[in-house]
Amino acid sequence: MDHTLHGTYDYFLVILSYLIAVAASYSALDLAGRVNNSKGKNRLLWLVFGAMSMGLGIWSMHFVGMLALTLPVKVVYDIGLVILSVIFAILVSAIALLTVTRNTLEVRQIFIAGLCMAAGISGMHYTGMEAMNVEITYDPYYVILSIVIAGTASFAALWLLFYVNRDQSRFVYLYKLGSSLIMGAAIAGMHYTGMVAAHFHSPHMTDSQEMQMGTDSLAYIIVVATFFLLGLTLFGVFINKRLSQKDSRIEENESWYHSLYENNEYGIISINTSGVILNMNPAILKIGGLRAEDFLQQPISKISTILAEDVRENTADWYNQSFGQTAKNFETTLIRPGGEKVELSVINVPVTIQGEVVGNHLFIKDITEENRVKTIIKHQADHDELTGLPNRRKFYELLNRTIEENKGETTIFAVMVLDIDRFKMINDSLGHTYGDLFLQGVSDRIVRCAEASQATVARMGGDEFTVFFQNGSGRG
Structure with missing residues (x-):
């Protein structure tokens, strides 16, 4: 004869389950941003890692919530069904991350993904309940209500994950925390509504001794492991974000440098310590009427072939004397392909990395017109x-x-x-x-x-x- 079992809740574990849901939600918000900002293999790795971390967090909340209920009989769990419930949680998390990391998100997409998430969350919960060795009957009204709550929570979570993640204001962390509290409450609400729907009866007879650990001890182990996993995830996100910010600053600095290099009115020739030309900007090509392919990866001495013959030797001496820790300048004359003479002012600027000179930039200015004007002014003065x-x-x-x-x-x-x-x-x-x-x-x-x-x-x-x-x- 079946007897209905009445249990009591450990409110500490109930509160703990809610905190796990909040932590899992906050982790999900950060992971969504990481997946969205990654590309290629990194994106896939973050998606897999994020889905596992978020899924285990949500699953732990449900499992701790189940363990918070103490029944007057010893309860053990079917390991196969427990693992299946974990898989449901991870799949739900993967769906959420795949959905919210799109560039645009339409209502139809939120609706479809929300239904899939609701089905997955409900499947996770009721599969976990089925893993218990007690006979359970359900109140259909509360079951439907729990599924509705799961759907509502899923839609809200998707919306929050998508829009809060794109907020780049200084209050973004507060927005994420507020969103996490709301999402945690929705997840916990679904779980405990589902628990209200359950009526427990006499346990099934089983010979399995695989799960002999007490439920209280198991709950605390799950909590510690879950917080460790979520903490490790958030720490990884934090470190990766710092590295990404550093990479972004490097890319930004490179963009500034590239813009300055390419658009500078001075001609620039970049040379390594072996005297090989690494790069030439458009200005020097225009000044000398040159082609970059004729000089790149060639020794700097090749430049002497386009200098006026009477200044080649002096220019080589001036160039060799211009090396040091400070910029030095000299003047020379270049002959364009058409035979036109161009008078140049050259500044040799060392490139120093960590105190070591690794090359130099030659900043070259066409001073032909400047010298002509100077000559006129000098003549007029005298x-x-x-x-x-x-x-x-x-x-x-x-x-x-x-x-x-x-x-x-x-x-x-x-x-x-x-x-x-x-x-x-x-x-x-x-x-x-x-x-x-x-x-x-x-x-x-x-x-x-x-x-x-x-x-x-x-x-x-x-x-x-x-x-x-x-x-x-x-x-x-």
Whole structure:
């Protein structure tokens, strides 16, 4: 004759089962993000590992919840059915992770995945119940209610896993914790509703002695093992996230460096310590009219073949002298394929990793136009704009230099100063335009007269000119 068995709950284990559900939910939220951010083999490994960790966490919650119920008879469990319930939990977790790691998630997909998860969770729970060696009858109303709760929990879990995982705000951990509390409550609610649906009767007779451990001890072992597994999972997620953040920073820095390298207006040639060209940016190819394939993985000495012949030797010496812990610069001249000369400024910058020089960058700037402008400015600073003759500043510079160079020596040089009589009359009567033309004509005549003596003619200002004879020139 069957007798209905009435049990009592260990509320400590009940609370513990809820905490396990919360921990499993939080782990699932983090694992979803890890699966979503991984690719290829890493994605598959995270999916398998995540499904096992999350599944064992959910299963442990249900199993601890079952062990929280103490019946007036000794209860043992069928190992085969227990393992089957574990498989249900892992499959449910795999479905959840596969669903929420999509780039987009539609309502239809949530609905289908939620139904599959509800069926799996219910299967896990009632398979675990069936593993008990007691006869169980169920109240259909509460069974249906537990399945509905399982479905609702599944839909909520999928939505939370998908949307909370994509939140990158600074409050993401709070959102995950809140979501975990909600998901844990839903999972526990389904389990204990299913337990209310069960009515226990006399145990089945069995000869199996495979499970002799007391349920209380078994519960604590499961709790410790579960928290260890979840803790190990979260620790792995944390370490992997730190490494991923480091990789992301490295990739970001590489992107910044690559952008700077490729878009720099300076030409850049990267060379290793063996003197082999590793890379050339687009700017240097444009400056020299070069092709990268002609120089990459070639010795730096090949660059000398495109330099002006008269600067090759000096450039090689300057380059060899430019190595060190600090950047050094020099100038040289390059010949483009069309024969055009390009004047270059070169800065040799060492590349140092952990205090060791592993190569160098040559930063190269086209200074052809810059030098041309400098020459014009220098000429304008030293010459009279109207006549093109050296001006007062240039004359005194020449005079002072000649005196300094010939100190203590017997050297003859002479200075002749002349001006134009009644020049003001020309300006006043004919205007400054004709006065300027007159000055240009007079300066040309003075220069022609001084050419034979190799003298320097300078305009001091107004109608005053100076003729400088040096080294005895002009005698006789």
